[in-house]
Amino acid sequence: MTTITPYRSTARDTRDGFGQLLHAEWTKFRTVRGWAIGMIVAIGVTAAIGIFVAAGGANQSCQAQGGPAQHGAACGGSGLLLGPGGEPVTDNFYFVRQSLAGNGGITVRVTSLTSLLPSAGQGLGATSSRPGVVPWSKAGIIIRASASSNPRSTYAAMMVTGGNGVRMQWNYTGDTPGLPGAVSAASPRWLRLTRDGDTITGYDSTDGVHWMVVGVVRLAGLKSIVQVGLFTASPELPVSAVNIAGISQGGGGPTASTAVFDHLSRSGAWPASTWTGGYTVGDLAAEAQGIGGFRQVAGRLTVSGQGDIAPAIPNQGEPGSAQATVAIYLIGTFVGLIAVAVVATMFMTAEYRRGLIRTTLAASPRRARVLAAKALVVGAVAFVAGLLGAVAAEIFGTDIAHSHGRQVFPEPWPTEVRMIVGTAALVAVVAVLTLAVAAIVRRSVAAVTIVFATIVVPYFLAAVATLPVGVADWLMRITPAAAFAVQQATPQYPQVQAYYAPVSGFYPLAPWAGFAVLCAWALAALGGAAYLLRRRDA
Amino acid sequence: MSLPAAELSRARYGRETLHAEWTKLRTLASTGWLLLSAAVLTAGVSAAADAAATCPSSGCQADPAKLSLTGVQAGQAIVAIVAVLAVSDEYSTGMIKVTLTAMPRRLTVLAAKAALVAGLVLAAAAVAVGASVLAGRLILPGHGFTAAHGYPPLSLGDRPVLRAACGSVLYLALIALLGLGIATAVRESAVAIGLVLGLLYLFPVVTSAIGNQHWQWHLQQVSPMTAGLYIQATTNLSSLPLTPWQGLGVLALWSAGALILGALLLRFRDA
Numbered sequence: 033m034t035t036i037t038p039y040r041s042t043a044r045d046t047r048d049g050f051g052q053l054l055h056a057e058w059t060k061f062r063t064v065r066g067w068a069i070g071m072i073v074a075i076g077v078t079a080a081i082g083i084f085v086a087a088g089g090a091n092q093s094c095q096a097q098g099g100p101a102q103h104g105a106a107c108g109g110s111g112l113l114l115g116p117g118g119e120p121v122t123d124n125f126y127f128v129r130q131s132l133a134g135n136g137g138i139t140v141r142v143t144s145l146t147s148l149l150p151s152a153g154q155g156l157g158a159t160s161s162r163p164g165v166v167p168w169s170k171a172g173i174i175i176r177a178s179a180s181s182n183p184r185s186t187y188a189a190m191m192v193t194g195g196n197g198v199r200m201q202w203n204y205t206g207d208t209p210g211l212p213g214a215v216s217a218a219s220p221r222w223l224r225l226t227r228d229g230d231t232i233t234g235y236d237s238t239d240g241v242h243w244m245v246v247g248v249v250r251l252a253g254l255k256s257i258v259q260v261g262l263f264t265a266s267p268e269l270p271v272s273a274v275n276i277a278g279i280s281q282g283g284g285g286p287t288a289s290t291a292v293f294d295h296l297s298r299s300g301a302w303p304a305s306t307w308t309g310g311y312t313v314g315d316l317a318a319e320a321q322g323i324g325g326f327r328q329v330a331g332r333l334t335v336s337g338q339g340d341i342a343p344a345i346p347n348q349g350e351p352g353s354a355q356a357t358v359a360i361y362l363i364g365t366f367v368g369l370i371a372v373a374v375v376a377t378m379f380m381t382a383e384y385r386r387g388l389i390r391t392t393l394a395a396s397p398r399r400a401r402v403l404a405a406k407a408l409v410v411g412a413v414a415f416v417a418g419l420l421g422a423v424a425a426e427i428f429g430t431d432i433a434h435s436h437g438r439q440v441f442p443e444p445w446p447t448e449v450r451m452i453v454g455t456a457a458l459v460a461v462v463a464v465l466t467l468a469v470a471a472i473v474r475r476s477v478a479a480v481t482i483v484f485a486t487i488v489v490p491y492f493l494a495a496v497a498t499l500p501v502g503v504a505d506w507l508m509r510i511t512p513a514a515a516f517a518v519q520q521a522t523p524q525y526p527q528v529q530a531y532y533a534p535v536s537g538f539y540p541l542a543p544w545a546g547f548a549v550l551c552a553w554a555l556a557a558l559g560g561a562a563y564l565l566r567r568r569d570a
Numbered sequence: 571m572s573l574p575a576a577e578l579s580r581a582r583y584g585r586e587t588l589h590a591e592w593t594k595l596r597t598l599a600s601t602g603w604l605l606l607s608a609a610v611l612t613a614g615v616s617a618a619a620d621a622a623a624t625c626p627s628s629g630c631q632a633d634p635a636k637l638s639l640t641g642v643q644a645g646q647a648i649v650a651i652v653a654v655l656a657v658s659d660e661y662s663t664g665m666i667k668v669t670l671t672a673m674p675r676r677l678t679v680l681a682a683k684a685a686l687v688a689g690l691v692l693a694a695a696a697v698a699v700g701a702s703v704l705a706g707r708l709i710l711p712g713h714g715f716t717a718a719h720g721y722p723p724l725s726l727g728d729r730p731v732l733r734a735a736c737g738s739v740l741y742l743a744l745i746a747l748l749g750l751g752i753a754t755a756v757r758e759s760a761v762a763i764g765l766v767l768g769l770l771y772l773f774p775v776v777t778s779a780i781g782n783q784h785w786q787w788h789l790q791q792v793s794p795m796t797a798g799l800y801i802q803a804t805t806n807l808s809s810l811p812l813t814p815w816q817g818l819g820v821l822a823l824w825s826a827g828a829l830i831l832g833a834l835l836l837r838f839r840d841a
Contacts, residue, residue: 476760
């Protein structure tokens with residue numbers, strides 16, 4: 033009796049592992065010459081546009097905040113003043129000061145803070161300005177390392193503001209709220225600062241009897257002799273809105289503020305006996321107009337001035353000026369995205385067009401895994417392409433800007449790494465999203481157009497065209513284009529009023545939160561694609 | 571059935587080709603739907619832009635004709651799709667081989683396609699632009715664009731407004747021809763639509779990031795979208811780098827270039 037053994041394949045059963053599937057998809061990708069060319073095009077245009085933008089920057093004219101524009105060599109290295117944290121800052125305000133040797137303190141009562149606003153399209157001439165509220169006008173007491181504006185100079189201050197109550201601020205970026213409400217003769221504010229070594233403590237009070245600690249800060253390396261006194265600052269108002277037709281609604285402009293102080297008292301050793309007043313940067317424009325000064329009458333000090341002591345905000349002027357950030361060199365990303373989307377679309381639709389999908393699914397019947405392998409391959413290739421494009425754009429762009437003598441906002445290296453790696457991740461996830469959309473609609477034109485309409489068009493409308501800020505912010509919150517937030521170069525400071533909009537490089541979501549929105553869209557599309565791939569005939 | 575070219579008069583051959591292309595285009599369900607959605611999108615976005623605009627009593631520098639034709643910038647994407655599909659669908663299904671066997675004069679085929687697509691887009695664009703101007707006429711006075719502020723109601727009797735409206739219709743037709751030329755040149759639909767959309771949006775984005783005004787000026791002069799849309803401007807004409815008709819001419823050059831490139835490749839390449 034013979035036993036008939038049924039045929040058994042001798043192929044090892046590991047052959048349908050995920051690794052094999054990945055290898056198969058990678059082979060498909062790399063053997064189509066057009067797709068490799070598409071990815072190289074993506075790298076090339078991203079870098080080339082960055083370089084082009086860097087080369088076509090504005091002819092440099094650096095301008096001290098509120099001061100007259102200076103050209104060429106007159107700028108020196110002072111185009112951007114850096115604070116203790118390395119961030120660019122504005123440090124120009126009216127300062128009435130004396131030296132304090134060693135430990136001590138200063139106490140004062142503020143009874144009034146009033147401001148003048150520019151009239152539409154006018155400067156701060158006496159006839160055209162009108163009284164109003166500047167939310168972040170500042171008046172109060174300050175302890176700082178230097179009398180005039182110096183790089184990396186430290187300070188701590190207690191102040192009343194036009195619309196944000198009492199604040200304690202230090203080293204430009206630090207900000208803690210104190211008593212709320214506006215200051216007036218009927219409800220004055222008492223402010224106190226004390227110095228003990230490197231430690232500065234700020235207090236506020238409504239009556240000069242009951243004091244509350246607002247904040248305690250350490251100013252590292254503070255010298256024995258410090259500059260202490262009263263100050264007034266009044267920042268420029270930003271353009272408040274631009275509507276869809278590009279019509280500026282409510283122009284900004286310089287403001288001026290005046291504060292009245294009394295009940296001034298000091299403790300500690302004060303070698304000089306009189307107060308010295310002046311702008312921390314010799315501000316010719318403001319002094320020529322007679323804005324800024326102090327008067328002392330019978331224990332009452334009136335200090336007026338303009339300018340600000342705060343972090344500097346980029347992109348508030350002309351594009352490509354010294355106020356720009358390295359983010360503009362990444363503007364080619366959107367063209368790279370189109371190229372990557374075209375390749376990712378074809379990576380899916382070519383299977384259907386050639387009927388290859390039937391072979392693919394016969395060889396690997398677990399269809400969701402095919403989709404996963406395809407997504408991994410196209411995502412990884414797109415990540416590399418995005419990374420190369422972004423790195424080239426940033427390096428060559430910065431290089432060219434420097435060789436033309438242009439200054440750009442310096443970024444700490446973790447921010448720059450986040451922008452570059454974030455851009456690569458953005459390109460990768462867009463490739464995956466496109467692949468999933470292509471698997472759902474199975475038509476090339478439809479897939480490219482859907483991705484274009486949901487990513488490139490919202491980005492274009494929000495970051496280039498002049499949509500109202502509210503609409504632009506919402507587009508950048510809910511559409512996949514939210515991921516462009518990874519390209520935000522500088523943080524948005526609540527204590528500085530500026531035109532924070534996608535068009536000036538400020539996105540409504542935090543960088544990785546915006547990226548998560550794109551990931552959510554990609555995951556949803558992948559889920560839909562996997563479901564349809566299983567349910568539908570190939 | 572092949573049309574023996576030698577036996578037919580040129581005019582007859584052209585008519586037959588046109589008829590064949592018309593049958594193909596007409597019987598695709600997508601053509602009608604896309605043209606309809608292009609018209610609806612154009613008019614809808616225009617009306618939304620009208621509703622979002624305000625002209626405060628202190629006056630504004632708005633251009634009401636341009637404002638009420640904003641939707642053209644959205645509608646052009648769908649017009650480009652129609653044009654790309656008219657060509658690349660033939661390649662993706664292999665139909666092109668049948669077409670070129672039946673009608674061996676390839677340039678006549680391309681000319682027939684171009685004439686039909688341009689004609690269809692002109693018709694859809696005329697409806698869309700007419701609706702946009704009407705929406706502007708009805709909506710804008712309620713948002714401060716009144717005669718008291720120096721804005722009489724939009725009217726096609728106004729020569730600049732008439733030029734902006736007719737020019738916008740021509741603009742959309744030229745975008746279609748640009749898409750048709752590029753699709754003929756590259757054949758692959760995904761690549762073609764990517765190229766058209768990239769070409770249209772590349773220049774405005776780069777222009778916005780560049781600070782050098784000299785470069786900006788030249789970029790605006792060569793940009794198919796920016797220059798082409800100058801045809802919609804009715805105010806501040808002296809501040810534009812080109813006159814409206816010159817601007818539309820720039821787009822026409824792009825379209826002609828794409829068509830010539832497509833024609834050459836179609837003529838000398840295997841299908």
